[in-house]
């Protein structure tokens with residue numbers, strides 16, 4: 228997990244793709260018929276954060292602040308940082324509508340410091356590492372923000388430890404959303420957090436089985452790229468190349484399974 232993995236992407240091209248993708252997704256992220264994957268597992272990350280009423284929290288690459296808003300009732304305050312103005316605007320209006328007055332939204336790059344070092348009790352990030360050219364910098368930002376003893380929770384997609392399968396999974400994810408770069412492989416977030424000086428307490432994995440069409444609709448995938456994704460699943464179902472997502476044909480269409488990994492750490 229190095230910046231050089233995607234050095235060609237580190238400049239404007241990726242930033243423009245990211246902004247375009249999440250400007251389009253700002254509405255679908257808050258649409259209950261499409262965002263179950265984002266809302267159904269909030270308890271997992273909130274429980275892992277072990278929130279306390281005095282905690283100052285940081286949610287990096289927070290999007291609309293679904294995680295930050297879920298933490299807010301249990302903590303002193305939450306700062307949600309995201310690079311996409313439309314996501315930040317959606318998050319602010321959702322927090323206002325819910326009467327959450329302890330959640331602040333900051334428009335900015337989560338891989339550079341946005342709070343003083345060692346000022347945060349709980350630092351989290353979810354479904355973000357696969358969108359940043361330098362995921363190590365994002366993990367470093369979490370560690371640096373935490374006070375000694377502060378907790379760090381990372382929840383992301385996790386690809387196979389088998390490189391060809393991981394490459395296929397990343398390719399399909401990128402056809403669906405061209406701001407996807409590379410998801411961490413199982414255990415990778417923990418390994419990098421250790422290298423950055425954090426103490427890893429545990430990792431947990433879950434599988435998430437979901438229907439294909441709402442996944443494409445939520446990302447507002449253009450028709451030609453959606454067709455590539457459908458073709459990859461159809462090929463697997465016909466006995467061809469495995470997608471790495473265990474495609475299933477059900478009565479209501481194609482379903483598939485992602486693996487998610489939660490990494491819980493603290494700053495010594």
Ligand SMILES: C[S@@+](CC[C@H](N)C(=O)[O-])C[C@H]1O[C@@H](n2cnc3c(N)ncnc32)[C@H](O)[C@@H]1O
Pocket residue numbers: 245249265287288289290291292293294308309310311314335336337338352353354355358359
């Ligand atoms: C899949 S969404 C996840 C949002 C939120 N963490 C959640 O789980 O609900 C990814 C978010 O990461 C943001 N993002 C990607 N790279 C970023 C960066 N370098 N700095 C800040 N935000 C970033 C995007 O704008 C987008 O809102």
